[in-house]
Amino acid sequence: MVGIVIAVVAVLVLGVCGCLGVGTMLVGSYAPGPAADDPYYDDPDPYYDGDYDEESPFPTWTPPTPSEPATAAATPSTGRGRIVVSYEVTGKGRGDIQYYDANGEFIRLEAVSLPWRQKIRTDDPNRVLVMASSTDDEGSVACSTRVGDRAPxxxxxxxxxxxTCGSR
Incomplete structure (x- = not known):
């Protein structure tokens, strides 16, 4: 009995699948053109509203220039700093120097005569850094930082x- 039920179910499943396959072939043979349209259109964009002038240039954005302090701070703007920091860059000729001033602002100096020295008073001993390079790439360069009475x-x-010289 179970074998007969399985045989009947199998015949019905095969019959339904066969009908679907034949039906798909018949409908597909009568369909005009490809099943999907080409995604590229020769027509104008259907969402185009006509307000855009294609001849005008695209708007450009220029980033603002970074603001540099007028002069580097030797003491913090909150008052006399607790910690004395000494920066020194040695070498011959000229060099480019970057360092943190007493307010923690990053200062850039270009083509400075070497040797160069700067003393500041700050409240943040972790914001001590000087970087330097020779502008002519011919002379060697060295740096030194000293925070308070620590070793340089x-x-x-x-x-x-x-x-590059920082703090310890």
Whole structure:
């Protein structure tokens, strides 16, 4: 009995699948053109509203120039700093120097005569950094930072390289 039920179900499933397959072939053979349209249109964009002038240039955006302080701060703007920091860059000729001033502002100096020294008073000993490189890439350059009475942090580099000295 179970075998007869399974046989009947199998015949019905095969019959339904066969009908669907034949029906798909018949309908597909009468359908004009491809089943999907080409995604590219020669017509104008259906969402085009006509307000855009294609001849006008695209708007451009220029980032604002970074604001540099007029002069580097030797003491914090909140008053006399607690910690004395000494920066020093040695070498011959000229060099580009970047360092943090007493307010924690990053200062960039270009083509400074070497040797260069700067003393500041700050309240943040972690914001101590000087970077330097020789502008002509021919002379070697060295740097040193001293925070309070700690040992100095030094670095030296061959011509064409940059030195970096921070705090300990």
């Amino acid at each position: 942090v030094t670095d030296a580099a061959a011509p064409g390289y940059q030195v």
